[in-house]
Every structure is written in structure tokens, then in C-alpha cells.
Amino acid sequence: MKNIFIILAAFSFVSCTSQNSDKIKETTLKTTKKTETKKDTMSLKIVKTDAEWKALLTPEEYAVLREKGTERPYTGEYDKHFEKGMYVCAACENPLFTSDTKFDSHCGWPSFDQAIKGSTTYHKDTSFGMIRTEVMCAKCDGHLGHVFDDGPKETTGQRYCTNSVSIKFIPSK
Known part of the structure; x- marks a missing residue:
């Protein structure tokens, strides 16, 4: 035996x-x-350990991007930011939003009416007794925020409510 x-x-x-x-x-x-097309680049996943993410990100970025936290409303750097350029993932620099899709929703977080095609993924979020749609970076699975159907009706009708700490801005040249 x-x-x-x-x-x-x-x-x-x-x-x-x-x-x-x-x-x-x-x-x-x-x-x-190795890839040669933009589409392939956006579909590649970045896989890191928690220790690698902690070494790469600030504590606040780690709390939001990796632990699905939320920054306090009206405190983020990009809430009232309206320069021309692009917003990329703070963890992996994946292009997420263009400045022409940004609008002031008066909710306290940066809002966009659409993401760059293929740059984000969506997951059902039932935390805190609510049913919401979580938005994540398609490249590194970083938590960006949530998307709601109360955005500008003249465009997509969507509001990507995004944490400033989860994105970085690259100005147009």
C-alpha cells in the first residue's frame, strides 16, 4: 500500500x-x-506577478489598477483636463481613449464616451450590492473604472467613468 x-x-x-x-x-x-501590427500589439497580454506590479506602480496606482480600488471623486488629475492628446494605461501604456471622446460629466472622474476599439475588456461587477460593467485594460487587465449608459445621447450614450490614477496623458505634438 x-x-x-x-x-x-x-x-x-x-x-x-x-x-x-x-x-x-x-x-x-x-x-x-513579436508582432508587427497595431491590432496584434493591443491583443498581447502583459503578465506580471504582484511583486512586479508593486515595483512598477505607485501604491495608489496598484490599489486601483490591480486591486480594483477607486480614487475619491474630484481629486484626480484628469477630471477637468481637456488638452488634445491620448490617454494610455498607467500600467502598460496601452492607448485607451482620445481627447476628442472626453467630456465633463460632473461626476468627479474623467469621462469618455468611447474607448479605442479593442483597447478595453468588460466584466460584470456585482460588488457593493450593485450591478455594473467594469472596464479593464485589454493588454494588462488593469482596472480602469466602469462604463454606464448615461453618457451624451448625441454620441454613443456611454460614459466611461475612469480613475485618473489608472491613466496617463500623452499630449498631441
């Missing part, structure tokens, strides 16, 4: 090791694959 247990334990270890090895290879391929 003891020998059977040892054989089963060894088989289980080899099986797990093999699966983990495949996952490591897959992760490595995702992060090192």
Missing part, C-alpha cells in the same frame, strides 16, 4: 509539473511574441 501511495504521489507531482511547465511556456510566448 505504501508503494502505491508513493507511485501515485510521484505521478501527481510529474503531472502538475508538466502542466505548470506548459503554463510557463504559454506565458513566456504571450509576453515575448
Whole structure:
């Protein structure tokens, strides 16, 4: 009986090791694959450990982007910011929004009526007893905020309520 247990334990270890090895290879391929088109670049996932994200981001950026936090309203750098340019993910610099889609929704956070196609992903968020749609960076899965259907009716009707700390602004040249 003891020998059977040892054989089963060894088989289980080899099986797990093999699966983990495949996952490591897959992760490595995702992060090192070279692409030539913009579409391919946006679809590549950036995979980092929590320790790597903590070393890369400020504590506030980490709390919002990785732990799905929210900055206090009317405190963010980009709430009343209306220069021409592009807004990118603060974690991975994935282009997310253009300045011509930004509007003042008077909610205390930067608001956009649409994201750059393919730059974001969406997840059902049922936290805090509400049903909302979470918006995440398609490249690094960083939490950006939420999207609501109360935006400008003359455009998309959507309001991407975004944390300033989750984005960075790149001015037009």
C-alpha cells in the first residue's frame, strides 16, 4: 500500500509539473511574441506577478489598477483636463481613449464616451450590492473604472467613468 501511495504521489507531482511547465511556456510566448501590427500589439497580454506590479506602480496606482480600488471623486488629475492628446494605461501604456471622446460629466472622474476599439475588456461587477460593467485594460487587465449608459445621447450614450490614477496623458505634438 505504501508503494502505491508513493507511485501515485510521484505521478501527481510529474503531472502538475508538466502542466505548470506548459503554463510557463504559454506565458513566456504571450509576453515575448513579436508582432508587427497595431491590432496584434493591443491583443498581447502583459503578465506580471504582484511583486512586479508593486515595483512598477505607485501604491495608489496598484490599489486601483490591480486591486480594483477607486480614487475619491474630484481629486484626480484628469477630471477637468481637456488638452488634445491620448490617454494610455498607467500600467502598460496601452492607448485607451482620445481627447476628442472626453467630456465633463460632473461626476468627479474623467469621462469618455468611447474607448479605442479593442483597447478595453468588460466584466460584470456585482460588488457593493450593485450591478455594473467594469472596464479593464485589454493588454494588462488593469482596472480602469466602469462604463454606464448615461453618457451624451448625441454620441454613443456611454460614459466611461475612469480613475485618473489608472491613466496617463500623452499630449498631441
